[in-house]
Amino acid sequence: MRNLQLSLNQTQKVRLQKALEKLESVSSKSNPNSCVTVADNIPIYEDGILKGHGTSDRKGELVATVCGVVERINKLIYVRSLRARYKPETGDIVIGRVIEVAQKRWKLEINFTQDAVLMLSSMNLPDGIQRRRTAVDELNMRSIFTENDLVCAEVRSSQGDGSLQLQARNQKYGKLERGQLLTVDPYLVKRRKQHFHHLEQYGIDLIIGCNGFIWVGEHIDARDKMLVDQVNDSEQPITKSDQNSMDLDEQDETCTLLETRQNICRIANAIRVLSMLGFNITLEVILETVNLSNSLTLDIHEMLGSEFYVLVAESEAERRILSKRKR
């Protein structure tokens, strides 16, 4: 059993236990006994099945090769593994860290079995013009992303040899700055229509990458600053005083307000708590956790105390029971 490394007192222990039992009772009714471990037999109820990931054939019997949950879709039977590395699908939004700048490409660590590749040609140039990439562009690659930069991108395709190609052909993709990255288990993130969230009340951008990398950062309005620059260029040369005022503006922009920083930390801590408890991470649950901490007027650091873990577990149990009743 995966235990929480928390120092709980006796009452907290009992409460947490109770909340977890409630969660178990809610979910056990929906899918009884579909959990398998390595080398378990998977019962087959019909002929002509298709065996999917996580299964193998042994003398006519279907056995699991990973621990997880058996999923049956029409004739396809596969095992959805829980704690495993990220399995990419085309179109997923992922966040990665640049670990290498190579010829015409960046290598990104995205919690996959290999490093993902972001080609220079599959990314919008900062000037926004569509053209062939020249040798000069290649030399200037470090001005776009350097090592250890965080990049948000989309999965383009996975090659036959298992390597992964990314693309960033949109203004919403690109370098991430002024915020923090959290890593959670990828099975806690569900694929959805929307992975970019702008939380207006906090002034924060939240990107929930499918690979379990979550970005919480200050909201940046439009990333087409370059367009504005172009307009300036076309006008008459800027005078000295103008430049000075621009510098001040830029300084203002680069400095994040204290309140925003606190909001970033609060949301990040909410995600930490949820991932430690192993709950599904969605925008609604994160906001609910943040609201819970706000309503209790907890300090940001107190969110990582054991009491808050218990409270979150209890409220999550309540929430799931309620949503179950509605259905």
Place this chain on the structure above:
Amino acid sequence: MEYVSPEGLRLDGRRPTEMRQLRAEIGAVAKADGSAVFEMGNTKVIAAVYGPREVQNWSQQMSDQALVRCEYSMANFSTGDRMRKPKGDRRSTEISLVIRQTMEACILTHLLPRSQIDIFVQVLQADGGTRSACINAATLALADAGIPMRDLVTSCSSGCLNRTPLLDLNYVEDSAGGPDVTVGILPTLDKVTLLQMDAKLPTDAFEDVMQLAIEGCKAIANYIKEVLQENTKQLECRRGL
């Protein structure tokens, strides 16, 4: 010395075919992809699995299968006398190799081409049978990391002292100089992946000792399955819909 008393009890009070108490815990290392602590009586081992990940040494990359690496070490405080051992001594190199080969036999490496899996095992308390405990811990950690495997590998040791086959030797029995057979099996496939023996053993006695070790392996397999099942169930129900 008398290792089995006339009443049929061993030095630590077990029956000859009795195993020490097992305890397993999944998820001991937070940053690892998979990890486990496995205890057999006083022997305690921690295992961590990293990967499948990008191959670190480019020249070792294989285009058709994964590279499996293993590192075994003993904590300085694991034995009675606190010895500072050099990192690459012969004993630990040998055990690393044994564990690597055993685990490689069960991992479906062809599903993870151009990647590398690192297994780190460390003995926290040594009381005989560290080899088997390491293999059991590594199996649990690999299963926790979600790495596809043919079967679980479990391992158990047995020996023969005072002409009695003994299951799961502890340190005192191990250092008595009698034969010590370490067996690793794939329990549902009924295949042997590891068989090691120190000292000599008559052929007829070997059959009994080996059989006893296999029984032990199966008992451990049942326990490990239970732990994994419980863990999977818990993760799934906590995750919710």
